[in-house]
Structure formats: structure tokens, C-alpha cells
Amino acid sequence: MSKPGRLKKKKQKQLEASQAKNADRHILYQKSVQDTETEIVLMLEKYREIRGKDPLSFREDFCGTALLSTAWCMGDDRRTAQGVDLCEDTLAWGREHNVKPAGSDVTSRIELVNGNVLAVKQPGVDITCAFNFSYSVFKTRDILRQYFEAVRKGLNKDGILMLDIFGGTEAIDCVEEDREVEGEDFEFVWHQEKYNPVTNEILCHIHFKFDDGSVMENAFTYDWRLWTIAEINELLIEAGFSRVHVYWEEYEDDGDEDDEYMVGTGNYIEVTEVENQESWVSYIFAEV
Template identity: 30%
Template sequence: MELDRHKLYELCVQSPPELVPQLVAIHGGTPRVLGEDFCGTAAISVEWTRHVDGGRAIAVDRDAESLARIQRCDAIEVVAGDVVGDTDATRHAADVIWAGNFSIGELHTRSDLLAYLGHTRSRLEPGGLFACDLYGGESAFLAGSSDVEHPLPDGSVVVYTWEQCRADPLTGRVRNAMHFEVRRDGVVEQSLRDAFTYDWRLWSVPELRDALVEVGFATIEIYARVPDAVDDAGTVYVQPLDAVDDSFDVIIAARVGR
């Protein structure tokens, strides 16, 4: 296969068919409109319009290369621009706003974080939900890498490597990278290093919770990155966490009042 970093990202990193039902379950009602901030190729928005009856999505990003890959349809409004400066509280209102793939870390200062969260709250409908993912714990500021293999139909394997290149616990800043290789019978046929690189501020759960309270969210809960259970009919069940492991990857969910 020809290495395309956006296709590899969707294959190896994202899981929209699992995430969308989980977001609906965390919301707990019948959400119709998703706001996908820092959307990239808007894979979550696309899945939302497929999964949610009458679902619509507002996909926001400022990366032209990623936006060019979006599967356009009438149910998805694409906003090419900044998640704060180029979205309107009324015109881009949503029932759920999702900032995934640790993109909350793109906000490097507390003032930027508060501005984003406050604007996000203003876009939410009564009873609406803001959710983002976050990693942390004892290994959060350790350099290192991990590999995950994804078999392909032609018998080859994509090896996805997540690398934390540098981390500074005094500033909370981390630099991460994604690499991809295609292997066949153990032989590397193609490789793509530094397919994506990130300079993030790794917010802690207490820091993020305090910021959410400060801008006026009514309740804040923490959920596992995967659902608690899925029944034979595909219904997803979730419960807030009371505790997390020493190293964790979680969803922070904040609600506005009704």
C-alpha cells in the first residue's frame, strides 16, 4: 500500500464506530448535533451522521490538508479556522462538543484554555456535553514509545509507533510523534517517520476540572476510554470512574445545566 499519513491515522489511531455510541451514552439523552473541534479529517463527524438518526455535525480545524480529506455531505458543516475565533455560539451550537486525540493540549496557557472552554460552553445547548480525552499518571512525563500492529487484507502489517520524545514535568510540555511502517513477513517494505508531531501542554485532571468549573460547567465526570459494557443489541453502557490506574487514558465529560 502507498503510505498516506491521514489514512494511516484513521486506521491506527481513531475508532469512530466505538467512540460515537460512547459519546451518546455519556450524554445520556438524544443528542443530534456534534461539534468536532480540532477535527482533522472529521472521521468522528462522518460516523456521527451515520450512527445518529437525523444527526448533524460541525467540524472545525485550521489545517487545510486535513480538511481537504473530509468526506463532504450536507449533514456536516466544515469550519476552516480557529475553534474559538471562527465559531459562533448560536450558528454553531451543538448538543455534544468533542475535542479528541489529546488536542486539548494544543492550548498551551491557562488563559487560552479558559477562553476555549468558556466559548465551548457558550456553544452547548441546554443539557449539552463537552468531552475530551486526556492521558496522565506516573508515566505521563516519561520518554519512550509503544507499538501496535494492524493487519491489512493483503497480508502485510502496519506498525504504528507512538513516541513521547521529550517531556518536562516542570512546564507540563511534551513533544510526541507518530511513526508508521508497513511490514511483510517481518521485512519493512515502507516507513514513514514523524508522520505527525505534536507540541502539547499536558493538562492534569485537577487542572482541567478546575478550569471547567471556573467557566461555569455544572458537573464534571471522568469515564474510561472504552465503554463499561456493550450488549448484543449494540447498546453502550457507561459509568463515571471513582478512581484511575497509575497510568491512564480517560475521557473528561463536562455538562451544562438544563
């Protein structure tokens, strides 16, 4: 290759490297993974259905950047939130980028605690949530039951624990799955690197791929146990919850006559039996 050609390639490489290098992994995560509006609508709808009133106090376990806690408090000036996370750097990022910009009225109703969800005492709340499968860090029945017991003790008498869970025939496949993020210049990549059928442990990563070809590898890594709905159900009852509801997303035809492709409607209904799918995300809500 001629010298100018080499230089051009070098410059191009530097440019490519910079897009991934300059990106902030928390912003990328929030844009590609989190959908606080949908989660809040679902929490309110199901809480009202079960309890016949509005929830006001909220605890977000494994809160990360506390985006959900902030959105919760912004939606109604009577609402309060407590967010708990082990990682002080992530909490600090959330304080700076999510909580503070929401203004002093919101800031005064959010408490962020740097600690272990197993140990931090709950203030007595209407809802505790652990979303994006974060409780999967607990890999034994004993520890997960201990976590559920701690949550139950910290809920009001009308309190509800809200969890999400994923599964399906593809959930144990070691694959990389790319997804475009609407209106953004990057793709979200979910990478299941390992699955151990003896323990049901999985090792997963999130990578971000940019339009210029650069990649932010292992932006987040999760060393989890893949729990089943049945196991979670049993452990919630063993931990003293009185009733468990499982919600499954309704699907409809995508309208294209040339295929049999189904799309989620965003509407979740309570189920006791369903047909398995290649991949699904479901919700489990447990009453005190």
C-alpha cells in the same frame, strides 16, 4: 559485494522505500488511531444517562479529516455535525475521502469550517467533543479556560463538552512504543521525544513502520502540555460548566493464569478516586 549482489540490495532498498513513500498518512492515522464506533457508543450512552434523551447536533473540534463527524451523521438521518480545524489541507482530504463518499444526504448535514476553535462561533449544539487530546495545544490555564468558555457559550442548555485525556506513571517517559494494527501491513509508533518537568510540556510524534522495513517518520508531531484531570476539572468549573464527570475504563484479568495482566473491557464508569496505572486514557464530560 559482487555487482549483482549490490544491484539486488539497491532494488530491495528502493522497494522498501516505496511502501512508506506511497502510503497516505491520513489513512494510516484513521486506521490506527481512530475508533469512531466506540466513541459514538460512549457519547450516546453517557449523554442519555445524564440528559435522559438522544443528542442530535454535534460539533467536532480539531476535527482533522472529520471521520467522526461523518460517522455521526451516517448513524442517524436526524443528526448534524460541524467540524472545525485549522488545517485546510486536512479538511480538504476529509471532504474528499470521508464526507463525499458518504453521499449527499450526509454531506448536506455536515459543515466543515477552516478556523481556530477559539474563534469559530458554535451553532448551539448538544455535544461538542475534542478528542485525541487535541486541546493540549493550549498550554496555559488562561487559553484553555478561554477555549472552554467559548465551547460552553456554543452549547445548548442541555449541552455537554466531551474530552479525552491520557496519563499514568509512563506518560512522562521518553520512549517509543510500537503497536501492531490488526489486519494491516504497518505498525503504529507513539514516540514521546521530550518531557519538560518545569512546564509539563511534551513533544510527541507518530511514526509508521511497514512490513518491508520502511518507515514514515514524524507523520504527525504534537507539541502539547500534559494536563491532569484535576486541572481540567478546575478549569471547566471556572469556565462556567455546572458539573464535571470523570469516566475510567474498567479492567479485568486477561484469563491467563501465568500472569497478572489486565485488559480493558471498553466499559467506562464514573469515578472520583482510582489507583494510578502505567498508562490510561480517561474521559471528562462537562455539563452546561
